[in-house]
Amino acid sequence: MTTDLSARASSTELTGDLRKALFTTMIRSRTFEEAILREYHADKAPGFDIGKGLIPGEMHLSAGQEPVAAGVCEHLTAADAVTSTHRPHHFAIAHGVDLKPMAAEIFGRVDGLGRGRGGHMHLFDPSTHFSCSGIVAEGYPAALGMAFAFSRRGTDAIAVAVTGEGAANAGAFHESLNLAALWKLPVVFVIEDNEWGISVSREASTPIPSNADRAAAYGIPGTRVEENDVEAVYAAAGEAVARARGGGGPTLIEVHTLRLWGHFEGDAQGYRPDLDQVPDRDPIPRYEATLRDAGVLDDAVGEQIRSAASIEVEGAIAFAKASAEPDPATVLDYVFV
Amino acid sequence: MTTDLSARASSTELTGDLRKALFTTMIRSRTFEEAILREYHADKAPGFDIGKGLIPGEMHLSAGQEPVAAGVCEHLTAADAVTSTHRPHHFAIAHGVDLKPMAAEIFGRVDGLGRGRGGHMHLFDPSTHFSCSGIVAEGYPAALGMAFAFSRRGTDAIAVAVTGEGAANAGAFHESLNLAALWKLPVVFVIEDNEWGISVSREASTPIPSNADRAAAYGIPGTRVEENDVEAVYAAAGEAVARARGGGGPTLIEVHTLRLWGHFEGDAQGYRPDLDQVPDRDPIPRYEATLRDAGVLDDAVGEQIRSAASIEVEGAIAFAKASAEPDPATVLDYVFV
């Protein structure tokens, strides 16, 4: 399973199909989030009332960070686990969570992943071992346990644990890396450095330029991917996943990525000095240009990928809207088994 | 205040007086703990009942670790703060906490530091800014606040935060180092690596050989003092204290020290393979031999230091025993101001 990963380490060797697959994942994710964005804001007016509308509550979108999820999850199968954060959509999608129950959960419907109990920060999909948590850094430890179970059962499945750069200053981060390193658990730790923890800049929270340097505190390899480039992520993750599957223990990867939109919807981002340059850094047009230059993509293929994504996403949104709202009489269900 | 510290960095340059002072601190601490050991076990028989006797409860003694406290605290004044752990006696003594109220607290008496409310894991002495906590690693954050207050008030006082090597795997450790480094707080972090966290060896808890390497995760200097040698500690602490006082921010120092006795009294240490070699590693006879070889100490001076310590300690024990037990009618006091 890990044999040809090192051969793929350099992006020039990626096949056209693989590059299209990476691009497609990014497009599926972006298309989904654009639809959620549209639905989320559709019925919050006049003014903006966070609790109103078909999708209420906080909404943390991952647009701009698709390269991380796409590059990492391309190495995984549904037997592997991913634990994510309050900003989970891109990883859920890249890891293969079915968009229909995922959308239905975001709409709070009975056909949702959590039958409407969880919401967008609490997506649990046993069939792909996907989960997330809204408490910063506290999704990390569960990945250790999943990895522990996989290795006790003798499978070569691994767990990927994702957080933002802000989370790397939380105690759970430290305890998790130490324990995973100590027990050589098959985990890949991924930090998405999007430069911001809500309104607090990376510089205002972290005294060193690269969290990859923190890997040394646990005796494990650490890499920082400086470009928000799916192929660079793919290469770094390939090594890390192979190491984990091969019994070599955990790796820490930090990717310098981009929060294209606000921390959550409704965030005016007044604190963000570089706000007008942000759209230019969108990784999707950049990657599309690369693939066009390389002859992997043309108008027709691009259109095909986009329209397939759009059909799938709108199908998921329609599925969600058609699903029933939970019956208040069932409010006490699912506390104990 | 920091001017001649670098000149003292090499132990050969220490003056005889300073070396005697370091030795004296170690002897005072050991003498105190031997007396506590005696009193603790005096009335627990037949059998061993942890709740019985004049000193009840858990008792964590620091014998063997005196070089760390003596070497660090020699650089401090009563204006500086020290936050310690469940094993606090040596640091309290080295930092100048008065033995009388300290002993009275251990005996649970009204003249104790906490009027009998705290006990040996909860020694608070505002006059020397000394405090401790029985929750592993959770004494670290308070040191940040003390350091913060000192620097906001424009003094050059600093805070020293002490834990064991086991604590370096706790979340509070990580958060504290990160925040102190980020805000360049005048803190010196000291890890006493006595090789054990109760029965769990350093190797079974920590995947790297030196916690000093964790300093790099915060962009601060880290040193490991490999010998349990008060002069080596003194040198390393001198640099760190000078850096903190000078506005250079925190330093992490790990000292490889020795837990001469059990984790707590009553610990049979069946898990400890090197048990019979432990007494030979006692740092006090070793340092005494060094000082004798150097002509700093002879029989008379050694005897003088020991008997002064003994008189002071027995005075403190007598003071404690003479102090009244708290009146049960006062049990509700001191919850709110």
Added chain:
Amino acid sequence: MTVTDRPAQAPTRRLNTSKAMVEAIAAEMEANPEVFYLGEDVGAYGGIFSSTTGLLDRFGPQRVLDTPISETGFIGLAIGAATEGMRPIVELMFADFMGVCLDQIYNHMAKIHFESGGNVKVPMVLTTAVGGGYSDGAQHSQCLWGTFAHLPGMKVVAPATPADAKGLMTAAIRDDSPVVYMFHKGVMGLPWMVKNPRSIDVVPAGEHVVEIGKARVAREGSDVTIVTISLSVHHALDVAEQLSNEGISAEVIDLRSLVPLDRDAICASVAKTGRLVVVDEDYLSFGMSAEVVASVTDRDPSLFKAPPVRVAVPDIPIPYARPLEYAALPRQDRIEEAVRKALR
């Protein structure tokens, strides 16, 4: 002691709760250089729920500090600074996050004064946002005041009105004991969240102190007592107003603080009405609702002419979907039903 001091300003100056709270903080920071505020997004952002709007501009980054996401670290820092005599205000963004830092709160902030035999004071305020009702899910909608109130050594306040938000904040900052100040998102009067009209109201200008530990009779009545706190006070008043059309006279007691708990006020009202409804947006069991009931039975269970009724979040995590969340929260419908039940 309630010092209400309205010099030049019109007596009808109306503020939302967040502005009232910030006004108190600003006044105390002005008056006392030892007061400072730290937490996540409290600087340029002004607090996710507008708890610190404008403070950074006014007092600068030395006194209004954005922190890393290290709640144990920075709450512990506040505790250490308080033991040295500073008066920190430290914000835990959501009370739901208490689990990552509770040790500092309950084993340190709340115990140091006692363990030191009174020799060390910990004069600080821990502010935190609570409450649900806007589909923020099981980890961002809790009140949890029952948890804080169960653990000794900290006062626990939760204002319902703008005036109390100011007066209790002033008192909290001046208190020499640690105070947990829980502000409900739904009482802040935020422009982007549904709000009860009572979250914008008259706030005394100038110094305004509300003593911690004294409940407020939010509405007098004679048939039934509704004891509650925070946002639920507004809901209870809605119900009381509505039921008055039917000739039902409900007294509404706003506890204002759980620690100290004004047991006298509870008992006095129940002695008058004989009927009790407790409304608590925290979980039902082992929390505020039972403690209020026991405050009465401790003295005299025969004060109850009928079984007291407890309206709280049943013992489930708070669900995301609106119909479920509304069924779980103690909203007007459930309060009204409870009052009718208590009167049967």
Added chain:
Amino acid sequence: MTVTDRPAQAPTRRLNTSKAMVEAIAAEMEANPEVFYLGEDVGAYGGIFSSTTGLLDRFGPQRVLDTPISETGFIGLAIGAATEGMRPIVELMFADFMGVCLDQIYNHMAKIHFESGGNVKVPMVLTTAVGGGYSDGAQHSQCLWGTFAHLPGMKVVAPATPADAKGLMTAAIRDDSPVVYMFHKGVMGLPWMVKNPRSIDVVPAGEHVVEIGKARVAREGSDVTIVTISLSVHHALDVAEQLSNEGISAEVIDLRSLVPLDRDAICASVAKTGRLVVVDEDYLSFGMSAEVVASVTDRDPSLFKAPPVRVAVPDIPIPYARPLEYAALPRQDRIEEAVRKALR
């Protein structure tokens, strides 16, 4: 369901509580390879309070794991493993340390099943030592079951007797919901701590399951009901035995679990006696004692012929000095006084 199965062994086989607890763990580990135990000092040391004695020798380091001092990390690991279908038992050495890992416990272990709409199970046991009485100070003597019980999604059990320690542990390991298993140091029957003679008692050999959620009538009586749990059951029985000499007939209810709480058993007994004493080694306010009282008033406050009396740790941290600690804890003297008061 209480399966009590005593084949060959003598019916009078007596064990202390720790051995009974370990016996249940060993049997389940034997029967099910998915069960494993992790925590601090649970290997070679055998658990600071003998919760795991002999397990390492029998099952090896792959299934009995010493952890670093990283409670969030390793409890979270247990949760993750449980969501994958393993059945971890994870030890938090003292319940007092919950503050460093409560987020994993209450926001994850206890909520994942609900948030996933029942699609993910979290079958695990969190064991933890509780209780004071041996001068271990404010950070090592707490019971805190009120805190755990207030937060929904986890069962909370606390055995008083060796037989229940075995039967509840078996049930806890087999339960598909997370169970917090709180063992009081004073009931473990440790050789190095003062113990009530009842901490060594008959324990059924072979499979023994005690259903979680059913209280036990530890002693029948007719004048007054004492509702309690864990070590205080022994103290209450001491008092009941002594008062029987005066012709006072006290019924002692051992709750066994706070979640689920056997409200029927409480009400049935109070319906009989009309008088209630609740004994709780946790803090007084916002905890178990009020919830037990409210269990009665929820149905019918007129069941009380006299005010119920609550004996708990007053709302103070637990003091170190013996005279103060003894005054704070609900020991025999205070229980006796409370019973007399309830009977007045």
